[in-house]
Amino acid sequence: MQNVSEEEQLQSIEAFQSMIRKSENALTNLTQKGNNTTLLKKRLNALYVGLAMLEMAWNQKAHQYTHEELAEARNVLIGLFPSLENSYNKSKASSPQKTLLRRRIKAFELAVQAMDDVVKK
Template sequence: MEKVTPEEQQQSIEAFQSVIRKSENALVSMKSGSAQTKLLEKRLRAARIGEGLLTARWEGKELDVSHEELVEAKQVLEGLLLMLPAFLEKTKPGSGQRTYIERRIKAFQMAVSYLNE
């Protein structure tokens, strides 16, 4: 993977933090135990691992999660990466929403790349 600038690192961490916040807020209003809730909880775990992975990698630390958790997070993030371009197509060039989605895509790609290593 190419060298990541401090600005790109910050933007990637913020992208994951945004996903985490939005997921936590959405869970509050969802019915416990439903299929949608379970899917969102799975995505939330993957986002937390993704953020932790990037932070650990860039700070030279170890991430304390199991191999199974890493595999699941990788699968979830790869699935989300397949969905995000469709959202990107619906945004206007130069819009804040487009920038936000582009940053999220880059953050997820970095996390998946590190998980592949």
């Protein structure tokens, strides 16, 4: 994995934690309303895996994911890039939203890179 500053590491981990919290809240709301939660569960799992990969790479925390689970999570995260980038391009320059989206995109890129590194070993 590329060299990443401690600040970027912290921001990336916080970005994943924030996305996980928001997704968990959305899952609770969708479940209470009786809506389909399959896609959200898949994305939430990918976020858990992405966070675990970053923590493994930077904090030497172990993970329990198989290569198949890593590959699926990787595909889900990569599938979210277009919508993140689209939102980023539509947001106003120097807005908090643009900063948040930039950090999320960077966090996803780093998580995918960490997954690639694990699969190569």
